[in-house]
Amino acid sequence: xxxxxxxxxxxxxxxCSGIPASQRETGGALATGSYPDLFHALLGCDSAxxxxxxxxxxxxxxxxxxxxxxxxxxxxxxxxYVEDIANGDVRTEGMSYGMMIAAQLDRRDVFDRIWxxxxxxxxxxxxxxxxxxxxxxxxxGAVLDSTAASDGEEWFVTSLLIAASRWPDGARSxxxxxxxxxxxxxxxxxxPLYGTVSNMFDGAAKLVVFVPSRGGNxxxxxxxxxxxxxxLWALRAVEDGAFWNAAxxxxxALIRRAADPHTGLSPDYAAFDGSALxxxxxxxxxxxxxxxxxAMNVAMDWTWCREASWERQYADRLLTFFRSQGMQTYGxxxxxxxKPLGKDHSTGLVAANAVAAxxxxxxxxxxxxxxxxxAPVPRGHYRYYDGILxxxxxLEVSGRFRAYEPPGGPARPESAGVTR
Numbered sequence: 001x002x003x004x005x006x007x008x009x010x011x012x013x014x015x016c017s018g019i020p021a022s023q024r025e026t027g028g029a030l031a032t033g034s035y036p037d038l039f040h041a042l043l044g045c046d047s048a049x050x051x052x053x054x055x056x057x058x059x060x061x062x063x064x065x066x067x068x069x070x071x072x073x074x075x076x077x078x079x080x081y082v083e084d085i086a087n088g089d090v091r092t093e094g095m096s097y098g099m100m101i102a103a104q105l106d107r108r109d110v111f112d113r114i115w116x117x118x119x120x121x122x123x124x125x126x127x128x129x130x131x132x133x134x135x136x137x138x139x140x141g142a143v144l145d146s147t148a149a150s151d152g153e154e155w156f157v158t159s160l161l162i163a164a165s166r167w168p169d170g171a172r173s174x175x176x177x178x179x180x181x182x183x184x185x186x187x188x189x190x191x192p193l194y195g196t197v198s199n200m201f202d203g204a205a206k207l208v209v210f211v212p213s214r215g216g217n218x219x220x221x222x223x224x225x226x227x228x229x230x231x232l233w234a235l236r237a238v239e240d241g242a243f244w245n246a247a248x249x250x251x252x253a254l255i256r257r258a259a260d261p262h263t264g265l266s267p268d269y270a271a272f273d274g275s276a277l278x279x280x281x282x283x284x285x286x287x288x289x290x291x292x293x294x295a296m297n298v299a300m301d302w303t304w305c306r307e308a309s310w311e312r313q314y315a316d317r318l319l320t321f322f323r324s325q326g327m328q329t330y331g332x333x334x335x336x337x338x339k340p341l342g343k344d345h346s347t348g349l350v351a352a353n354a355v356a357a358x359x360x361x362x363x364x365x366x367x368x369x370x371x372x373x374x375a376p377v378p379r380g381h382y383r384y385y386d387g388i389l390x391x392x393x394x395l396e397v398s399g400r401f402r403a404y405e406p407p408g409g410p411a412r413p414e415s416a417g418v419t420r
Contacts, residue, residue, distance in 0.1 A: 028306035030231060035303065035399035038357055042366040043373060050398045053373070057394055058105060060377045061387045062098075069377075071384050072098060072110065073139070079120065080113035081139060084384045089136045089144060092122060092152025097388045099159040104395050104402065108167050111159075115177075117141075118156070128195040131184035132212065147216070150200050150208045151224045157181050158229045161236050165404035179238060186240055188212065205272040206243065206250035219277050222258045222266045223293035225251040228304040232403050252308050255298060260336040264318030266294040267336060276336060286341060287334045289385065292349045295356035296389075300396060302359040304403060315359035322353055323364055327371060347378050348386040351393025358397065369397060 029035050039045040062072040071094070074080045082094035095118050102111035121141035122133040133156070135149035160178035164171035185200035196214040201207065208224045209217040227248035234244040257274025259266045267276035268284035268291050278285035295318055302311045321338060322330045332349050333341040354372035357365035372393055378386035395401040 028302070029304050030228075030235075030403055031306075035402055036358060037399040038354075038365075038369045038397045039373060040398075042357070042369050045373065050394075050400075054105070054391075054394050054398065054400065057377050057387075057391050058101075058107075060379070061383070061391060062110065064379075069379050069383070071387055072114075074113065075117060075139075078113060079117040080110060081117045082114065082384075082388075083139055084136075086382050086384060088139070090117075090122075090139055091136045092118070092133050092149055092156070093135075094384060094388060095122070096152050096155030096159060097392065100155055100162070101388075101391050101395065103159050103162045103166055104400060106166060108163070108170075111163055115160075119177075128191075128193050128197040130191075130193075131180065131188070132197070132200075135211075147211050147213055148200070149211060151221070153181055153185060153200060154208065154224065154226055154229060158226075158232060161232065162402075162404050165406040168406065171406060175236075178236075182233060182237065183239065185212075186243065201243075201247060202272065206247045207254055207272055208247075208251070210269065219269055219271050220254065221268065221290055222255055222270050223268070223290045223297065225255050225294070226297055226301075227251040227255075228297075228301040228403075231305050248305075252301070252311075255294060256308075256310060256314070259294070259314060259318075260338075262317070263321040263334070263336065263338045264295075264314055265321065265334055265336045265338065266291045285336075287336060288341075289332070289348075292332070292346075292352045292389065295352045296392065296396065299355045299358040299360075300401070303396075311359050312361055315356045315365075316362045318356055319353060319360050319362060319365060319368055323367065327367055346386055347375050348389035350375050351386075351389045355393050355396045372397060 037050070039050050040047070060069045062070060064070045066073070071085060072080060072082050081090045082098040084091055084094055095114055098114050099111050102114065118133060121137050124130050124132050124134060124146060129146050129148065132148035133152055134143045134146045135152060136144050138144060157178045160174045164174035188194050188197060188199045198209070198212045198214065198217040200209060200212040202209055202217065207220050210219055210221050211217065230244045230248040230251065234241040237244060254270065254272070254274055255266070258270045258276070265287040267286060268288045269277040271277050276285035295315070298311050298314055325331065329345055331340045331342050332344050332346040335341065350371050353368045357368050375390065378390055392401070
């Protein structure tokens with residue numbers, strides 16, 4: 001484990017010293033290596049019980065009944081995919097989440113199968129999309145749309161970096177793949193054939209775009225904002241470290257601007273100034289399915305980085321709103337000012353709100369952690385999204401979602417903050 005002093009030094013060298021003192025706190029897990037376990041701290045659950053709960057979730061979602069339980073399927077001798085059951089397709093979102101879960105649980109066999117499938121069928125090897133991944137395919141591997149969805153690439157990169165730390169004998173390959181994606185994210189427009197395909201981050205706003213192509217690159221999705229990932233990228237990068245640190249700051253600012261000041265609810269889509277965006281389907285100015293994940297991202301940024309004190313206020317505000325709607329009955333879609341748009345009570349949102357408790361200070365946060373502990377593993381037609389967030393929620397709330405550093409510290413830390 002990297003000594004705290006060394007990591008703080010690296011973060012400062014990478015540009016973190018520019019964070020205003022009022023917004024900067026020390027003690028995040030990237031510096032200390034300490035990840036809180038709220039199941040133990042708030043509910044008194046011991047490690048064995050938590051391990052068993054996570055194992056049950058894995059066994060059902062990754063190894064359970066093919067028709068009603070699992071979302072992961074082996075394909076041939078050495079590949080596998082995560083399927084969105086309700087839509088009958090394979091998405092970079094689910095594939096990258098599946099890789100992250102496998103990396104956190106030390107399941108290299110599944111990780112390698114998923115990554116091999118993604119590289120074989122989803123990665124574009126030629127043309128203007130080269131280096132990006134088609135956002136969804138059929139389970140048989142046929143590309144349905146060659147456009148990239150930015151969150152898939154973001155999670156691919158971070159899961160590959162964590163895999164390189166967990167399994168050092170494969171580190172060179174995993175890191176090379178991660179860095180190739182990172183390079184494409186920022187340098188696509190320097191390629192002679194990029195055409196209408198753009199960089200994945202807007203250079204001026206320093207924000208991830210909704211999709212890296214004309215039209216879709218003029219706005220963002222608040223749930224795609226992953227400032228804690230960008231901090232890790234800056235530490236592990238061999239190029240563009242200063243940009244990734246700046247992106248972390250821009251990302252936090254976007255999340256803060258986009259969230260309603262009274263409810264804490266965020267829209268699915270937002271302009272770069274944080275204002276809710278209602279186009280692209282007409283309803284995405286509201287708190288809907290994508291927006292569930294914003295709370296998870298804020299709480300994990302607080303856990304890993306602990307640089308923005310407002311994140312605690314955000315988490316308290318959001319949980320206070322949901323508690324006011326009824327712990328067992330709150331809906332899964334709202335206008336930003338809190339008007340219900342549906343009555344379904346979804347396990348995926350229960351998981352996201354439990355993760356928010358990592359940043360919250362209000363004593364009611366234990367109720368949200370208890371709600372996740374008591375929730376059954378999702379099954380049935382809509383088990384994909386609920387199930388993947390449930391699995392991530394268990395890992396994050398239990399302190400088992402970690403930024404594993406490689407042996408000896410970050411690869412080439414002297415490059416952090418240097419743009420080449």
